[in-house]
Amino acid sequence: MLSCHCLYPSLLQDFCVVDNMSTVRVNGFPCKDAKDVVAEDFFFPGLHMAGNTTNKQGSAVTQVNVAQIAGLNTLGISLARIDYAPFGLNPPHTHPRATEILTVLEGSLYVGFVTSNPDNKLFTKVLNKGDVFVFPEGLIHFQFNYGTKSTVALAALSSQNPGVITVANAVFGSKPSISDDVLAKAFQVDKQTIDRIQAQF
Template identity: 55%
Template sequence: MAQYFILLIISALISIALAFGPAPLQDFCVADPTSTARGNRVLACKNPTLVQATDFFFSGLQSPGNTTNPYGASIIPVTVATLPGLNTLGISIARLDLAPNGVIPPHLHPRGSEILTVLEGSLQVGFVTSNPGYNHFNKTLQAGDVFVVPVGLVHYQFNAGSGNTVVIAALNSESPGIIAIPTAIFGAKPDIGSDYLATTFQLDKKIVDQLLAKF
């Protein structure tokens, strides 16, 4: 019986070990923007002797983003592209500003789950699960509320109130990526093809051509 429990403990420890990535071999790996070397998930490390405090610093989330656009929304991302010290850490953050009636179109992050915290205003957020099912989970959030979106699922946000809405979004990747569905479909270069899109979306070809012209 004792051997059985020992085997259970060993199995559990192995499972925990496999659930996490390898331990880092250095204190940090600040991304080197001058290097052309690229790996899967990890950018080349800057020479540690050249690293400065500014490599771990970003300023800009204290000010509202510009919402004077067709969507009435702004996203200020802080990823490894703007904060080199995030390299290999598996985290990033963003500020979302939505004017009244502002929307963030359906999109997905291929490399990160997202957790949203409303600081001000009211936010409608939802995501759709994969096939089969295409289940739609949505919630109206107020200041102080939190909502999580699993990695890779199509989701959206819009201002559900009469004033401005401010949200902080955190993701478990230093480079989560974003695929905006409308832009990916109607803004792809070269065009996907209006005949195909008209059939796929069951729309008149003239409407598809108008959408292609917008993106």
């Protein structure tokens, strides 16, 4: 595996800052030469601003990962601000490359994750301001604001590029679509039901 330590024999040897012009890549991202790295490569403004929750889910995720802060590449961390309208949902999803630790800053949330097959055990908790909950890497998890006030949470993730797979979007909104026959059999419903669900995505 290519290491940034051998690329940059300088004070910045521990960083591999993303630069769209470079041909050297680490973790799939092109890297800047150390002499071209600037403070802005480690900076993200405005996380205090609420996200737009006027959508079907009633939630907004503001990601701060390697796509927003170039200097995060190879550092193994990122974060996200999540805003929830009353009864807003961050729908069931997974991060294939990261464990998530979530802290409620304002309001309350009903959160949970499901273990892998064959147990599929559901772990849930109601979180209030200041409470923290961990979602293990790769497991399907969710957050729901069951209250009448807006909620804000901050999530830290153990990867500079954690990825996200929203279950419903992946299953019902794939391009091209997964066959109705496959989905109808998997969910034990008729094809018309599958068509209605796919139309939402």
